[in-house]
Amino acid sequence: MLTPERHRIILQLLQEKEVVKLHEFVEATQCSESTIRRDLSQLEKEKKLKRVHGGAALLQQKREELSVFEKSTKNIHEKQLIGKYAASLIQDGDCIYLDAGTTTLQMIPYIEAKNIVVVTNGIMHIEVLLEKDIPTYLVGGLIKKKTNALIGRGAIHSLQQYSFDKCFIGVNGVHIDFGYTTPDPEEAIIKQTAIHLSQQAFVLADHSKLNESTFAKIAPLQEATMITDETDEELLAMYEAKTTVEVVKS
Amino acid sequence: MLTPERHRIILQLLQEKEVVKLHEFVEATQCSESTIRRDLSQLEKEKKLKRVHGGAALLQQKREELSVFEKSTKNIHEKQLIGKYAASLIQDGDCIYLDAGTTTLQMIPYIEAKNIVVVTNGIMHIEVLLEKDIPTYLVGGLIKKKTNALIGRGAIHSLQQYSFDKCFIGVNGVHIDFGYTTPDPEEAIIKQTAIHLSQQAFVLADHSKLNESTFAKIAPLQEATMITDETDEELLAMYEAKTTVEVVKS
DNA sequence: TAAAATTGAATGAATTTGATTGATTTTTTG
DNA sequence: CAAAAAATCAATCAAATTCATTCAATTTTA
Known part of the structure; x- marks a missing residue:
């Protein structure tokens, strides 16, 4: 599975649930924990989400402006x-x-x-x-x-x-x-x-x-x-x- | 197969799937990886798509930009x-x-x-x-x-x-x-x-x-x-x- | 026919991936 | 409350994949 596709799935899951566990991402994408962790790191850098212990959380900071x-x-x-x-x-x-x-x-x-x-x-x-x-x-x-x-x-x-x-x-x-x-x-x-x-x-x-x-x-x-x-x-x-x-x- | 036709097929596949692997392009066009890679490079230059590791993705311009x-x-x-x-x-x-x-x-x-x-x-x-x-x-x-x-x-x-x-x-x-x-x-x-x-x-x-x-x-x-x-x-x-x-x- | 462009294969470089390690954090238990 | 257990984490590594580049063969064009 290609990177952008995984990212899409990750963000979509977050839209549905606010806070999602790492393992749920792994199940949804059928790839390893390591890969998900890397994805989460990257998406966090891009300010698309916030990593939390055990998974990731939706971040709606952009609405501020x-x-x-x-x-x-x-x-x-x-x-x-x-x-x-x-x-x-x-x-x-x-x-x-x-x-x-x-x-x-x-x-x-x-x-x-x-x-x-x-x-x-x-x-x-x-x-x-x-x-x-x-x-x-x-x-x-x-x-x-x-x-x-x-x-x-x-x-x-x-x-x-x-x-x-x-x-x-x-x-x-x-x-x-x-x-x-x-x-x-x-x-x-x-x-x-x-x-x-x-x-x-x-x-x-x-x-x-x-x-x-x-x-x-x-x-x-x-x-x-x-x-x-x-x-x-x-x-x-x-x-x-x-x-x-x-x-x-x- | 001629270049413009391959490009058409590539873009069409992307319309259907958002993210497409290199090999899928190869199958659809019956030509070599090299050719597809060249096509993708060119189409990326023309801002028709975005290359990603393993294939290509539809580029969705951010609304802000x-x-x-x-x-x-x-x-x-x-x-x-x-x-x-x-x-x-x-x-x-x-x-x-x-x-x-x-x-x-x-x-x-x-x-x-x-x-x-x-x-x-x-x-x-x-x-x-x-x-x-x-x-x-x-x-x-x-x-x-x-x-x-x-x-x-x-x-x-x-x-x-x-x-x-x-x-x-x-x-x-x-x-x-x-x-x-x-x-x-x-x-x-x-x-x-x-x-x-x-x-x-x-x-x-x-x-x-x-x-x-x-x-x-x-x-x-x-x-x-x-x-x-x-x-x-x-x-x-x-x-x-x-x-x-x-x-x-x- | 010769020159130019396109193609596919081959090479080594670069990237991605999953597993493993030990460190860190959280939860459980005494 | 503190120690132990469990879970999660970042960092590292090797294997696999994918990549850019080069080159020769083929096709197209002039």
Whole structure:
């Protein structure tokens, strides 16, 4: 039996069963364990499946880019709620900065304001924005492969040519002492710049981000209104002492 | 048995079975292994099938590649040839500007130079460039929905922060009097700017573009080397009197 | 007829395969 | 919880298959 035929059988079995044992592949293809192992290694390299002890598992990582709205994102439901609320803050005629990242991405489908202009540094945002016929400007700069965000000197320079009514920023940590933080200093500078260029700044942070802090500081809490789904009264009171907090309820 | 008939049989068997062993071809055609091997080599070159160890497989183009590289583009084959040649001009360490558009897009798969940096205003280019691990900068600006190109004041301003060893520009018309032209003045300005920022400028124009002219003027002929697949001697001589012309042969 | 192209056979090189080895991981058992 | 047993694994090897290349014989073409 030829290699591509075996590969086809392997992938087909995986379609049917999600997780398949090595021996099942051997039976289906009538060839040795060694051969199947080699096939699995190769297919794993090609990102067609994931090897697991005892066999192989289906991998649907590719959907991440296609259906950004699917489950691949953590806390997707919370992010959608926060996104929906944030989108409702946009008013007709606003000039908006939308930060890169999955949280702000969730806002776009819910935007209803007319006659707005959006500037973003998120390449993934473009497609969705254009689909809604929203005039979109992209910040220039270096493309960060992992997150598809635009960063670096060029991005900042490019950003400084604009000013905004409102900006919506995603963060990785919100901390009572360290303020808003994110792991990549390059991204932190962009977010910081956007906040300074905006009349009003909003930070979108689901409950998993609260009381967390990561490497690079973006801004102190009071520089932006925080939008979150956290419901712990005590925790919220702590942050409300420092800045404005909007809580989204399901 | 004649060559075209063998080829027909080979392709037909593949239609029926997806993956076919060498020996099955031998049986079906009653000729030697050597002949079949030669046939398979040739048919693979013509992209009619894919050789695999032990036989041949039907080649099923990935949908992604199909959408970007295939039928949506006119003169795809010529553009690939031109793209391949243009890509070979890139040298290790070059800073390159890649204009938006399908022709320049065809270059990317063929780029082999190491340690290069690419700046582009084509959003479609990003994915392909990043896949090849080429550090990529995106020009800022307004996103033109129809072509997914970045245009406008912001784009020019963003572009002027760089300078290039070489730039590769797509055009819609090449005319002995009007020079290089394109329908959208906004795009024309970008292309023009890129040419002025480059040590060497290359215009990619398949034969359908020659002796055509569209609304917005980019630059006179002599400001860029023209890369084309046109083979009419007389026509070429006319352009060669005005500028450097590189002709790609299939 | 001579030159060019095609064909089939022969050669050694390259690839694939299944078995075997000992190492690693998981499960069972005390 | 830990040791033993079982299963699975990666690495290696030799046999078998398949491959590209070459060359002479044949057919086609000029």
